Amino acid sequence: MILVLSASLNPGSRSRILAAACRDYLISLDREVQWFDLAQTPLPFCDGAAAYAADNVVQLGKLIESADAILIASPVYNFDVNAAIKNAVELTGKKWTGKIVGLMLAAGGSGSYMSAMGLANSLMLDFRCLIVPRFLYATGESFEGNQLADENIQSRVELLVNETLHLADALTR
Numbered sequence: 447m448i449l450v451l452s453a454s455l456n457p458g459s460r461s462r463i464l465a466a467a468c469r470d471y472l473i474s475l476d477r478e479v480q481w482f483d484l485a486q487t488p489l490p491f492c493d494g495a496a497a498y499a500a501d502n503v504v505q506l507g508k509l510i511e512s513a514d515a516i517l518i519a520s521p522v523y524n525f526d527v528n529a530a531i532k533n534a535v536e537l538t539g540k541k542w543t544g545k546i547v548g549l550m551l552a553a554g555g556s557g558s559y560m561s562a563m564g565l566a567n568s569l570m571l572d573f574r575c576l577i578v579p580r581f582l583y584a585t586g587e588s589f590e591g592n593q594l595a596d597e598n599i600q601s602r603v604e605l606l607v608n609e610t611l612h613l614a615d616a617l618t619r
């Protein structure tokens with residue numbers, strides 16, 4: 447199963463459009479997909495204590511644990527991913543151990559393309575995740591209303607998914 451994790455809390459999110467395109471492409475390939483949207487299923491702030499027991503945290507932890515790979519879609523905020531995905535990782539911690547993780551970002555401008563590296567480093571160093579060496583970074587011109595704008599961004603979505611599946615299939619067989 448591939449877990450698609452959408453991190454933006456914005457109702458008009460563009461990174462969610464990327465996440466949905468990944469999900470739809472995976473479905474078209476007949477792959478099992480689970481969808482988790484932090485805007486639909488809110489998580490408490492990680493307090494290092496009681497928050498771990500919250501129902502939504504337990505649910506996300508189980509999905510991460512049983513995923514062959516996880517595709518994370520996040521907004522770029524302040525040259526980084528948003529706080530919501532950092533919080534989700536804090537809450538689910540060791541469930542990430544050894545997971546294959548693909549990353550996609552929606553940004554306002556073209557200069558913040560290294561913004562996934564803090565999260566990538568922490569997943570690698572803390573949980574020995576294998577980060578897919580293909581990052582999807584999209585700005586305004588890649589979107590038209592609540593859809594992808596063109597074939598170019600669609601093919602970049604497919605590239606990220608294909609490379610993630612390539613690794614997941616090789617390592618889970």
Ligand SMILES: Cc1cc2nc3c(=O)[nH]c(=O)nc-3n(C[C@H](O)[C@H](O)[C@H](O)COP(=O)(O)O)c2cc1C
Nearest residue numbers: 454456459460461521522523524525553554555558
């Ligand atoms: C608090 C905040 C910080 C932002 N920081 C950056 C930034 O550092 N670099 C950038 O390119 N865009 C930045 N943006 C623009 C967002 O990345 C852009 O609006 C993107 O579409 C957000 O993702 P979302 O639509 O999935 O929520 C920022 C937006 C907000 C609200």
